Amino acid sequence: MGxxxxxDVAIDGPGNRVxxxxxxxxxxxxxxxxxxxxxxxxxxxxxxxxxxxxILITHALTGDQYVADPVHPVTGKEGWxxxxxxxxxxxxxxxxxxxxxxxxxGCLGTTGPKDIDPETGKPYGxxxxxxxxxxxxxxxxxxxxxxxxEQLFLVTGGSMGAMQVLEWAARYPEAVFAAAPIAGAARHSxxxxxxxxxxxxAIMADPDWHGGDYxxxxxxxxxxxxxxxxxxxxxxxxxxxxxxxxxxxLQDRDQLAYGFDADFQVESYLRHQxxxxxxxxxxxxxxxxxxxxxxxxxxxxxxxxxxKAFAGTKTRxxxxxxxxxxxxxxSENREIVHALNAAAANVSFVEIDSDKGHDAFLLDxxxxxxxxxxxxxxxxxxxxxx
Amino acid sequence: MGxxxxxDVAIDGPGNRVxxxxxxxxxxxxxxxxxxxxxxxxxxxxxxxxxxxxILITHALTGDQYVADPVHPVTGKEGWxxxxxxxxxxxxxxxxxxxxxxxxxGCLGTTGPKDIDPETGKPYGxxxxxxxxxxxxxxxxxxxxxxxxEQLFLVTGGSMGAMQVLEWAARYPEAVFAAAPIAGAARHSxxxxxxxxxxxxAIMADPDWHGGDYxxxxxxxxxxxxxxxxxxxxxxxxxxxxxxxxxxxLQDRDQLAYGFDADFQVESYLRHQxxxxxxxxxxxxxxxxxxxxxxxxxxxxxxxxxxKAFAGTKTRxxxxxxxxxxxxxxSENREIVHALNAAAANVSFVEIDSDKGHDAFLLDxxxxxxxxxxxxxxxxxxxxxx
Numbered sequence: 001m002g003x004x005x006x007x008d009v010a011i012d013g014p015g016n017r018v019x020x021x022x023x024x025x026x027x028x029x030x031x032x033x034x035x036x037x038x039x040x041x042x043x044x045x046x047x048x049x050x051x052x053x054x055i056l057i058t059h060a061l062t063g064d065q066y067v068a069d070p071v072h073p074v075t076g077k078e079g080w081x082x083x084x085x086x087x088x089x090x091x092x093x094x095x096x097x098x099x100x101x102x103x104x105x106g107c108l109g110t111t112g113p114k115d116i117d118p119e120t121g122k123p124y125g126x127x128x129x130x131x132x133x134x135x136x137x138x139x140x141x142x143x144x145x146x147x148x149x150e151q152l153f154l155v156t157g158g159s160m161g162a163m164q165v166l167e168w169a170a171r172y173p174e175a176v177f178a179a180a181p182i183a184g185a186a187r188h189s190x191x192x193x194x195x196x197x198x199x200x201x202a203i204m205a206d207p208d209w210h211g212g213d214y215x216x217x218x219x220x221x222x223x224x225x226x227x228x229x230x231x232x233x234x235x236x237x238x239x240x241x242x243x244x245x246x247x248x249x250l251q252d253r254d255q256l257a258y259g260f261d262a263d264f265q266v267e268s269y270l271r272h273q274x275x276x277x278x279x280x281x282x283x284x285x286x287x288x289x290x291x292x293x294x295x296x297x298x299x300x301x302x303x304x305x306x307x308k309a310f311a312g313t314k315t316r317x318x319x320x321x322x323x324x325x326x327x328x329x330x331s332e333n334r335e336i337v338h339a340l341n342a343a344a345a346n347v348s349f350v351e352i353d354s355d356k357g358h359d360a361f362l363l364d365x366x367x368x369x370x371x372x373x374x375x376x377x378x379x380x381x382x383x384x385x386x
Numbered sequence: 387m388g389x390x391x392x393x394d395v396a397i398d399g400p401g402n403r404v405x406x407x408x409x410x411x412x413x414x415x416x417x418x419x420x421x422x423x424x425x426x427x428x429x430x431x432x433x434x435x436x437x438x439x440x441i442l443i444t445h446a447l448t449g450d451q452y453v454a455d456p457v458h459p460v461t462g463k464e465g466w467x468x469x470x471x472x473x474x475x476x477x478x479x480x481x482x483x484x485x486x487x488x489x490x491x492g493c494l495g496t497t498g499p500k501d502i503d504p505e506t507g508k509p510y511g512x513x514x515x516x517x518x519x520x521x522x523x524x525x526x527x528x529x530x531x532x533x534x535x536e537q538l539f540l541v542t543g544g545s546m547g548a549m550q551v552l553e554w555a556a557r558y559p560e561a562v563f564a565a566a567p568i569a570g571a572a573r574h575s576x577x578x579x580x581x582x583x584x585x586x587x588a589i590m591a592d593p594d595w596h597g598g599d600y601x602x603x604x605x606x607x608x609x610x611x612x613x614x615x616x617x618x619x620x621x622x623x624x625x626x627x628x629x630x631x632x633x634x635x636l637q638d639r640d641q642l643a644y645g646f647d648a649d650f651q652v653e654s655y656l657r658h659q660x661x662x663x664x665x666x667x668x669x670x671x672x673x674x675x676x677x678x679x680x681x682x683x684x685x686x687x688x689x690x691x692x693x694k695a696f697a698g699t700k701t702r703x704x705x706x707x708x709x710x711x712x713x714x715x716x717s718e719n720r721e722i723v724h725a726l727n728a729a730a731a732n733v734s735f736v737e738i739d740s741d742k743g744h745d746a747f748l749l750d751x752x753x754x755x756x757x758x759x760x761x762x763x764x765x766x767x768x769x770x771x772x
Contacts, residue, residue: 030644130644190628190652191620197653198617200646201660202588205609223591231584231617234577239712242576248683256681258416258516260586260673264680266576267583274587287646294650295642297634326625326712 040109058157199228226274426495444543585614612660
């Protein structure tokens with residue numbers, strides 16, 4: 001049964017918090033409204049005088065706002081994009097003011113299903129409204145307004161982060177000078193919905209989930225969440241990467257054990273991925289955020305024509321995909337490029353040759369770093385940033 | 387919690403049963419021995435006078451011996467390969483004597499973990515020895531000897547069935563005139579081990595699993611087994627097939643419901659796959675059979691050189707893969723072909739162009755049927771069968 005008290009998961013790390021939606025609730029795509037709500041965010045670097053050097057980084061499903069922190073307050077590891085973001089890095093915090101906020105529905109400080117519902121005084125659980133990528137972006141927009149920024153120089157992020165980038169560019173084109181959606185898609189595919197559904201069913205099948213009300217039972221559905229993470233993790237890697245990293249090598253033994261312990265290194269690795277995930281992520285948040293990704297279909301919001309989402313846009317786009325990414329494959333990214341071309345947008349597209357699968361966007365991929373650096377350099381010149 | 391009594395899963399259908407290993411136990415690759423053990427099998431057609439027209443069909447992970455029955459005794463549906471096996475079909479039961487047996491460790495009549503351990507008088511559960519593809523084939527070999535057949539005209543099967551075909555050809559080359567492994571591999575890949583491990587962890591995470599002892603608690607780990615099946619089922623299909631079948635179409639509704647019910651058809655379909663599977667399959671059998679597949683590595687049994695597995699073979703081989711199969715991709719099948727070529731074996735290889743994924747081997751694929759018909763025709767001429 002669940003062994004961790006909910007507060008182990010609910011750690012609110014250091015950083016900035018702002019309470020929004022007090023006067024005017026945040027309208028949600030479902031028709032519901034949310035407010036007040038908290039946005040937890042990190043910033044790096046300094047905003048310049050004309051507020052033209054702000055970069056918003058949007059995080060992936062299990063990411064968070066600690067994009068470039070040297071020490072993550074929960075995991076103790078480096079932030080998830082320190083290779084890309086920092087002093088002298090492609091996203092240079094000596095030149096840019098970088099903002100990253102935990103998404104709406106998340107579990108690292110921004111309001112989500114683990115937080116207290118002001119109407120009941122108890123954690124929301126499944127009483128939290130179902131949210132969308134559009135809702136996440138609408139909540140972020142208010143944060144950006146709160147910071148006094150009219151136009152972001154760049155919005156960028158990978159995976160679900162790329163979905164938010166596209167939503168930003170479509171919904172607030174005037175507020176986005178440049179947009180770089182990395183390893184993303186303009187809609188979630190049937191296969192991806194299917195994998196998410198497996199993860200949700202694994203969580204909901206855990207008796208410790210208690211219909212989403214586990215906080216009131218002093219447990220967490222750790223086994224279900226762990227299985228969900230294991231299944232998802234396979235989709236983040238390529239077959240080639242798994243083969244290279246593990247192949248059929250055995251774990252701490254010379255021969256098969258003829259049992260159900262982790263004989264193979266890949267089993268041991270997956271179990272570790274599952275068991276460490278439950279220490280840092282809330283199960284209900286996983287349900288809500290996967291659902292938001294499933295619901296994302298930018299063309300559907302524009303009469304089924306993706307190019308209409310970008311009609312008349314002045315935003316400069318850089319689309320990046322990775323050749324071995326089968327979760328958000330190059331073909332899905334090309335569809336975005338085609339739509340942008342149809343809208344006569346300024347767009348560049350690069351497929352990075354990598355065998356690391358979807359996870360490549362988080363890893364050391366020098367060609368990707370060069371592409372993004374070049375794009376940013378060109379955009380600074382056009383924008384007139386020193 | 388589990389709602390089904392174990393006997394719902396443990397249905398022994400009609401058909402043939404033979405008890406083997408009474409005098410001499412079956413030696414297992416683990417070093418253990420099993421006996422007596424029951425093999426449940428179906429036959430179709432008649433054995434000819436010189437016993438030269440026998441075809442052994444080997445089944446996949448969740449398959450069974452009812453390969454060509456018009457009505458499956460548990461599911462009520464047709465047998466799993468009726469398009470291929472029957473009077474006038476590519477595997478013509480008017481001409482051939484077709485045998486299909488439930489694998490060792492299975493749950494449709496052949497001895498497996500749900501059966502009574504004669505030493506304790508209780509169901510084996512996890513006391514059942516871990517078995518391998520080699521053990522399955524060794525058990526089948528005794529059945530074939532029991533039927534008085536010295537040489538099989540053909541051994542064929544898909545997926546895990548293909549693993550058994552390869553093992554038959556490697557272990558008993560004189561007993562196999564022709565071999566047609568379909569959509570298989572000579573070893574289980576790291577990615578495939580990973581997906582199996584997710585399924586096993588889902589089962590073991592279900593409190594109703596009771597350490598494998600669920601029969602003594604009057605429950606079955608139906609939720610865990612259902613999640614395992616859902617995850618596996620995605621891997622049987624291609625992204626293209628999922629997109630064609632379901633896309634992002636909604637289930638019985640016009641718009642998103644903003645909840646966690648099955649909004650999308652693909653979710654409803656997966657849930658159905660999971661919930662019906664638990665009615666026909668034993669959770670422990672799923673653990674044991676997936677483990678047998680993980681352990682399969684035919685080259686490792688021959689000093690790491692797959693061609694040695696087939697040294698001097700006279701068996702005629704036909705290898706078939708399907709272009710969109712990402713579970714047992716063409717590349718894995720080509721490795722078998724390369725090894726057979728290195729062993730100077732008689733081998734033909736065809737990649738069938740299909741967008742149906744791994745499941746294509748069970749579906750209406752006319753080109754595949756023609757390839758197999760042509761291979762069988764050539765082999766009958768060489769073997770001198772009327």
